[in-house]
Amino acid sequence: MSKKKKIQSITGMSDILPDEIPYWQKIEEATKEVFGRYGFSEIRTPLLEDTALFARGIGEGTQVVQKEMYTFEDRGGDMVTLRPEGTASVVRSYIQNSLYAKDAITKLYYKGPMFRYERPQKGRLRQFHQIGAELMGVDSPLADAELVIMLARWVQCLGLKDVVLQVNSLGTVAERAAYLQDLTKQLEAKRDELCEECQERITKNHLRVFDCKNRSCQALCKGFPKLLDSLGEESKAEFNVFCDTLKEAKVEFSINPLIVRGLDYYEKTAFEFTCDALGSQNAFVGGGRYNNLVEELGGPATPAVGFGIGCERVVLIMQAQKAEQDASFQDGIYLIGLDENSFTLCRRLLQDLRDQGVFAEMDYNVKSMKSQMRRANKLRFKYAGIVGEEECKNNTVLLKNLESGEQEAVNVGDLGMSLVSGG
Ligand code: HAM
Numbered sequence: 001m002s003k004k005k006k007i008q009s010i011t012g013m014s015d016i017l018p019d020e021i022p023y024w025q026k027i028e029e030a031t032k033e034v035f036g037r038y039g040f041s042e043i044r045t046p047l048l049e050d051t052a053l054f055a056r057g058i059g060e061g062t063q064v065v066q067k068e069m070y071t072f073e074d075r076g077g078d079m080v081t082l083r084p085e086g087t088a089s090v091v092r093s094y095i096q097n098s099l100y101a102k103d104a105i106t107k108l109y110y111k112g113p114m115f116r117y118e119r120p121q122k123g124r125l126r127q128f129h130q131i132g133a134e135l136m137g138v139d140s141p142l143a144d145a146e147l148v149i150m151l152a153r154w155v156q157c158l159g160l161k162d163v164v165l166q167v168n169s170l171g172t173v174a175e176r177a178a179y180l181q182d183l184t185k186q187l188e189a190k191r192d193e194l195c196e197e198c199q200e201r202i203t204k205n206h207l208r209v210f211d212c213k214n215r216s217c218q219a220l221c222k223g224f225p226k227l228l229d230s231l232g233e234e235s236k237a238e239f240n241v242f243c244d245t246l247k248e249a250k251v252e253f254s255i256n257p258l259i260v261r262g263l264d265y266y267e268k269t270a271f272e273f274t275c276d277a278l279g280s281q282n283a284f285v286g287g288g289r290y291n292n293l294v295e296e297l298g299g300p301a302t303p304a305v306g307f308g309i310g311c312e313r314v315v316l317i318m319q320a321q322k323a324e325q326d327a328s329f330q331d332g333i334y335l336i337g338l339d340e341n342s343f344t345l346c347r348r349l350l351q352d353l354r355d356q357g358v359f360a361e362m363d364y365n366v367k368s369m370k371s372q373m374r375r376a377n378k379l380r381f382k383y384a385g386i387v388g389e390e391e392c393k394n395n396t397v398l399l400k401n402l403e404s405g406e407q408e409a410v411n412v413g414d415l416g417m418s419l420v421s422g423g
Contacts, residue, residue, distance in 0.1 A: 010126070011126065012117075012125045012126030013126055014127075023319070026158065027158065030154055031109065031131050040108060040133055040135075041107065042111075043093060043110050045110065046089070047115075048083070049083055049088070050080065053088050053089070056296060063208070063262060064116060068084060068116040070117060083115065086110050086114065087132065087134060087265070088293070088297070091293050091299070091304070094134075094302075095299035099136075100136070104137050105138055106137055107134075107135050108133065108134050110133075111129065111132075112130070113127050113129050123281035128310060128311070129310075130310060131309045132287075133306055135306060136302050137302055138303060138305075139289075139291055139303035141241040141242035142241065143305055144242050144305050145249070147306070148167070149245075149249045149251055152165065152249070158314070158318065161321055163273055164274045164275070165253040165273050166253065166255070166272050167246075167269070168227075168255065168256055168270045169236075169238075169270070170227055170260065170261070170268060170269075170270050170288070171232070171235050172232070172267055172268065179230045183225065186225070187201075197212065198217050208260060208262065209224075210224075211258070211260055228257040242269055265293045266288040269288050270289075272285060272286050272287075275313075275317050277320040285307055285308070287307025288305065289304070290304055328380070329381070329382040330379075330380050330381060331382055332359030332361070332381050334384050335349060335350055335362040335385045335387070335397075336362070336385065338369055339366065339388065341392050343366045345387055346385070350362050353419070356416035363375065384400045385400075386400060396410060396411055397409070397415055399415070399418070
């Protein structure tokens with residue numbers, strides 16, 4: 001007999017299986033709850049956009065645009081790209097739909113899949129999910145701090161532990177340009193000691209040298225001047241307000257001048273949340289201020305700040321820290337009918353219970369008590385409802401608490417009530 005070849009999912013694109021869904025739902029609920037409290041509304045944009053949006057928005061020279069985009073010509077001959085991040089799309093929508101005209105300040109959040117052709121590894125996929133937020137219309141360190149405080153509360157709400165927040169200021173565009181000139185000279189002087197990738201970065205993507213994982217590049221970086229030390233008075237003062245506001249809100253952080261971010265649109269505040277439980281890909285949030293992007297994409301000059309959370313990485317942290325007790329019992333009842341009559345009564349009861357809002361399950365065929373009980377235990381039901389000849393005659397169900405082992409006979413008509421009120 002010929003066996004057909006199995007079709008696999010595409011490399012770096014995973015299924016999210018039912019076992020993992022509780023983590024995702026917890027993340028989504030925390031987002032709606034916490035972000036809602038800070039005045040953010042949800043926005044949903046298409047997965048596919050005009051390639052020019054990302055080339056112009058993220059920056060032609062960036063690694064994402066140069067090497068990682070899923071770009072192709074559609075059937076009409078247009079170049080389109082699967083979004084590698086959410087900010088450029090949100091900004092496009094903000095401009096296209098004149099959201100700025102509704103209120104001077106716009107607070108949006110989004111969630112959904114993003115696509116980057118990266119080398120897959122733990123915590124790094126080609127289709128991954130981000131939750132992001134963008135606050136547009138204000139150039140104030142108070143807005144930057146508000147976002148970071150919101151994130152810290154979100155981390156708390158999810159019960160994530162051992163999380164580290166690192167912050168930096170990248171200065172204004174002018175400050176950065178002057179600094180980069182100086183840095184380029186120093187990089188050139190050490191060209192031969194840099195890794196191949198960093199040698200390329202000297203001309204295109206200087207700041208990313210600070211992000212290089214290569215040990216000898218890291219050692220060299222210690223001796224290069226830091227952007228944070230060459231900021232003007234105003235940028236310095238703003239950064240201080242940002243840090244002081246975090247302290248007031250009891251958000252712990254450290255200043256790391258090496259946080260440079262990988263996309264071109266950033267200036268001034270930049271930040272990352274990391275957790276060692278993740279291994280080498282340890283950043284699960286990245287964000288910062290971007291005051292020129294809206295104008296760059298054809299909108300009115302509008303300052304903005306935002307961040308993106310890598311959901312897969314948050315799930316990895318939750319799993320590592322067992323934030324979700326997967327061994328716990330789930331409220332609900334598994335009905336067990338021991339013969340044809342009992343089984344029919346159970347099927348009717350199943351429907352009634354579901355209509356009353358109770359989570360209820362049972363088999364589709366009469367099977368042995370042992371086999372039905374095995375499934376009830378496997379699904380971690382808190383209750384089993386057993387019906388045999390005796391129960392059928394008395395119109396009762398033997399309600400067994402699988403957690404404590406206690407059992408009692410309950411009238412069929414009272415079953416829903418006793419389950420809703422916790423047995
Ligand atoms: P990003 O740093 O490129 O920023 O991505 C944000 C987060 O997405 C990262 O910290 C990481 O957790 C997650 N992430 C990125 N690439 C992958 C991948 N291949 N697999 C799994 N997770 C990944 C942005 O995307 C900006 N749009 C954030 C932002 C919003 N800045 C301002 N507003």
